[in-house]
Amino acid sequence: MTTLMEIKDLKVGPDNNQINSILDNISFQVKQGETLAVVGESGCGKSMTALSIMGLLPQNIKLSSGSIIFDGKDLTSFTTKKMNQIRGKDMAMIFQEPLTSLNPSFTIGNQIAEVFKYHTNYNAAEIKKRSIEVLQKVKIPDPEEKLKAYPHELSGGMRQRVMIAMALACNPKILIADEPTTALDVTIQAQILDLILELQKDFNMSVVMITHDLGVVAETCQRAIVMYAGQIVEEGKVEDIFEQPLHPYTRGLMLSAPRLGSPKEKLHVIDGMVPDRENMPKGCRFNPRCEFATDKCFESEPKLEEIQEGRRVRCWNKLL
Amino acid sequence: MFKFIFRRLLVTLPTMFLTISIIFFGLRILPGDPAVAMLGDNATPAAVEALREEMGLNEPLWKQYLAYLGDIVQADFGESFISGESVSAQLFAVFPDTLNLTFFGIIFGCVIGIPLGIISALKRNTKIDNFLRFISIIGLSVPPFLLGIYMILAFSLKMAIFPSMGTGEGFLNQIYYLILPSLTIGLILSASVMRYTRSSMLDEINQDYIRTAWAKGIPEKLVIYKHVLRNTLIPVVTVIGLQMTGLLSGAVITESIFSRPGLGSLAIGAITTRDFPVLQGCLVLFAIAVMVVNLLVDISYSIINPRIRPS
Numbered sequence: 001m002t003t004l005m006e007i008k009d010l011k012v013g014p015d016n017n018q019i020n021s022i023l024d025n026i027s028f029q030v031k032q033g034e035t036l037a038v039v040g041e042s043g044c045g046k047s048m049t050a051l052s053i054m055g056l057l058p059q060n061i062k063l064s065s066g067s068i069i070f071d072g073k074d075l076t077s078f079t080t081k082k083m084n085q086i087r088g089k090d091m092a093m094i095f096q097e098p099l100t101s102l103n104p105s106f107t108i109g110n111q112i113a114e115v116f117k118y119h120t121n122y123n124a125a126e127i128k129k130r131s132i133e134v135l136q137k138v139k140i141p142d143p144e145e146k147l148k149a150y151p152h153e154l155s156g157g158m159r160q161r162v163m164i165a166m167a168l169a170c171n172p173k174i175l176i177a178d179e180p181t182t183a184l185d186v187t188i189q190a191q192i193l194d195l196i197l198e199l200q201k202d203f204n205m206s207v208v209m210i211t212h213d214l215g216v217v218a219e220t221c222q223r224a225i226v227m228y229a230g231q232i233v234e235e236g237k238v239e240d241i242f243e244q245p246l247h248p249y250t251r252g253l254m255l256s257a258p259r260l261g262s263p264k265e266k267l268h269v270i271d272g273m274v275p276d277r278e279n280m281p282k283g284c285r286f287n288p289r290c291e292f293a294t295d296k297c298f299e300s301e302p303k304l305e306e307i308q309e310g311r312r313v314r315c316w317n318k319l320l
Numbered sequence: 321m322f323k324f325i326f327r328r329l330l331v332t333l334p335t336m337f338l339t340i341s342i343i344f345f346g347l348r349i350l351p352g353d354p355a356v357a358m359l360g361d362n363a364t365p366a367a368v369e370a371l372r373e374e375m376g377l378n379e380p381l382w383k384q385y386l387a388y389l390g391d392i393v394q395a396d397f398g399e400s401f402i403s404g405e406s407v408s409a410q411l412f413a414v415f416p417d418t419l420n421l422t423f424f425g426i427i428f429g430c431v432i433g434i435p436l437g438i439i440s441a442l443k444r445n446t447k448i449d450n451f452l453r454f455i456s457i458i459g460l461s462v463p464p465f466l467l468g469i470y471m472i473l474a475f476s477l478k479m480a481i482f483p484s485m486g487t488g489e490g491f492l493n494q495i496y497y498l499i500l501p502s503l504t505i506g507l508i509l510s511a512s513v514m515r516y517t518r519s520s521m522l523d524e525i526n527q528d529y530i531r532t533a534w535a536k537g538i539p540e541k542l543v544i545y546k547h548v549l550r551n552t553l554i555p556v557v558t559v560i561g562l563q564m565t566g567l568l569s570g571a572v573i574t575e576s577i578f579s580r581p582g583l584g585s586l587a588i589g590a591i592t593t594r595d596f597p598v599l600q601g602c603l604v605l606f607a608i609a610v611m612v613v614n615l616l617v618d619i620s621y622s623i624i625n626p627r628i629r630p631s
Contacts, residue, residue, distance in 0.1 A: 056534055080540060088537030095535075100528040104627055105550045118538050150626045166536065 001031040010066035024230045035207040037217040040227035046210045050176045055083045089119040092167035096179040098160035102151035109147030115169040134165040157188035174206045214257045226250045229285040236311040246313040248290045292317045339607040354594035397601035407601040418582040428506020437517025459511025464570045468504045468577040485579035501578040516559045521552040561617030
């Protein structure tokens with residue numbers, strides 16, 4: 001598989017201080033047509049990673065170093081204008097909150113049409129035709145009628161479908177899905193995930209699935225990156241990670257996911273909290289919560305090392 | 321939509337009735353006798369009594385009240401105690417002047433306030449923003465009469481660009497005479513419009529759907545002026561509607577400073593002479609104006625905000 005996007009040594013932090021970065025030397029690749037999971041607790045930097053790729057970081061947060069190579073070009077050097085030619089066309093994103101992600105003051109049709117208007121040369125009639133087509137693709141009933149609807153007239157699941165339709169309108173090469181199902185009912189979650197996978201095959205696009213839900217990872221992804229406190233702690237094929245997690249944090253995550261067949265067992269809990277950026281522990285960032293921590297872990301920070309091809313881990317006491 | 325307007329009008333009726341009643345009784349509580357006010361302090365008690373009889377002030381209050389209600393239903397506010405002219409005729413003669421003044425005041429308020437609010441929000445926490453916010457605090461604190469006097473000093477006396485009083489003749493000339501007084505009202509309104517636009521816009525910029533708009537790759541201008549601005553204006557329109565009552569009282573003062581005919585001048589004149597019928601007419605018309613504006617705000621609200629559009 002060829003590499004579609006390569007992120008190298010990405011460092012992101014508040015623009016006033018460089019020391020306590022939100023993202024610390026994030027590097028990974030996204031291959032053509034694959035589904036890559038980015039897993040971790042709230043606040044570990046998953047969403048920030050996604051937003052930096054899209055160039056949508058909040059105003060007071062800046063990318064301080066690193067590069068994002070997409071299609072051979074470094075996106076970090078792009079101006080807003082140049083980014084706008086890629087965003088929504090080659091690179092699209094869907095968000096966690098379908099209820100608030102559509103503008104309440106404009107119709108669905110109006111909001112979908114915008115994407116075509118700025119990324120294609122279609123005339124008004126073609127735009128309408130294509131808009132109906134994308135709504136059909138995401139299986140929205142009565143697409144022609146729905147174009148005239150306002151977001152508040154649709155359910156959460158329907159709104160997320162509209163978001164997906166908007167994201168896929170111009171056949172992007174990569175779709176970044178930031179917790180696309182977290183805010184939805186369980187039954188709707190499955191439908192939306194199936195839809196994303198189905199469309200991924202149709203369009204042969206890469207998907208970066210950001211989630212804290214290991215069920216979603218197992219169900220939909222081929223490779224996974226595990227993040228903790230702004231760093232990547234483990235990377236590998238999904239089946240490898242599930243079968244033999246190498247990092248104590250990944251292992252903790254696996255054990256704390258409920259499983260069928262062992263109903264009486266109490267769920268494993270990772271003690272403690274994600275450290276805040278102001279008080280990062282010395283050495284390994286996971287050391288206060290790690291049951292395998294040794295003296296070395298408190299002294300120096302482990303590097304992310306490649307154990308075998310495509311399998312990386314950041315730990316002094318790998319669980320081999 | 322028509323059903324919605326009709327319903328709103330029905331709701332206004334009881335409010336209207338209450339307002340009219342309060343105006344009537346409120347005026348009767350005022351100290352001072354219209355007959356004395358007309359005849360002067362040296363009039364003989366007999367003359368005063370005769371005039372009171374003539375004006376119908378010796379009737380029992382409830383009879384006066386019923387007569388007043390009956391007349392209002394027929395849009396008849398009686399005759400002025402002083403001039404004997406029909407009050408309705410006087411009201412209709414000066415109402416357009418007040419309407420023009422308020423209308424242009426709002427236009428100035430929006431044309432100045434909204435763009436400055438947008439600039440202030442887009443350049444937040446910069447020197448420009450701080451400067452604009454400082455100016456707006458001055459605008460909020462200056463009373464209209466003071467600003468009016470300074471405007472006359474600056475533009476009429478020093479620079480001699482605009483006339484300081486009167487209404488002018490002919491359409492363009494009238495507008496020329498309107499500029500200074502309506503700018504006085506507009507500048508004061510623009511201060512609050514600016515502040516609301518700024519805070520509403522800052523609120524909007526951080527909404528999830530604005531992030532979605534950016535993620536679609538549409539130009540920055542479109543994100544700001546379509547996606548952000550539309551939602552920004554919803555609370556601003558409400559504020560302008562709420563300011564209407566303030567604007568009308570501002571118009572009263574502005575009219576007397578610029579010696580313009582209008583409801584305000586008429587009402588102030590009527591207060592000093594205890595001319596109840598004229599005063600009642602002015603107040604009722606003010607009340608109707610406020611209610612009509614509220615209705616218009618509700619209607620424009622549903623046009624900008626589809627979430628509350630009556631289906």
